Amino acid sequence: MLDALEAFTVVVVGLMVGVEFSVAFVINRILDALPEDSGQLGRSHGGRMLGAVMPVWYIASLALVAVWAVAGWHHPGAGLVVTAGGLLVLSVVMSVLLLVPINDRGRTWTPENRPADWKEQMNRWERYHYVRVAVIVAAFALLAAALA
Incomplete structure (x- = not known):
């Protein structure tokens, strides 16, 4: 039973890492290359969609790791x-202290109501996100090593 828990946990955390890595290094680059306001609209939509899913995924991953540890x-x-x-x-x-506050603001923005410093706020979110990705990649690597 422990083997199944370990494998399931590594898959769940690995998929989460893949999504966050993709956001950092693929999706945001695509959105940045879109013309006019399309990138900002895409970020707002992504913030709403992933903002609903990722908290559950992070907490579920943490819970699975806690059960594995015990x-x-x-x-x-x-x-x-x-x-x-x-x-x-x-x-x-x-996430709670640094990224969610920016995401909560950004997901409501449209070209008509976004603040003048919206790009700076998105750049700050991306810098924090890079650090978070590094942290969860390290966690994933440790879980994978624990299997060996």
């Missing part, structure tokens, strides 16, 4: 799992 406490790799859990906690804290 269930596998006396198994090899438990320290890696606990460290990965700590990194996922850090990613949730970063």
Whole structure:
């Protein structure tokens, strides 16, 4: 049963990492290349869509890692799992304190109501997001190593 939990957790966290990596290095580059207001409209829509899904995914990932850490406490790799859990906690804290406030504003913007500094706010969100991606990639790598 623990083997199934470990594999399921790695898949769930890995898919989350893939989505966030794609947002950082693919989707945002595509949106930035769109003409006129299309990129900003795309970011607003993405903020609404992913803003609804990702909190559940982050919390579910953290819960799965916590269950793995408890269930596998006396198994090899438990320290890696606990460290990965700590990194996922850090990613949730970063999200709540740094990224969500910007996302909450940005998802309501249209070309007519966006603030003058909207690009600077999006650039700040992207910088925070890069750090968060690095944190969750590290957590994923630790989980994968714990399987070995």
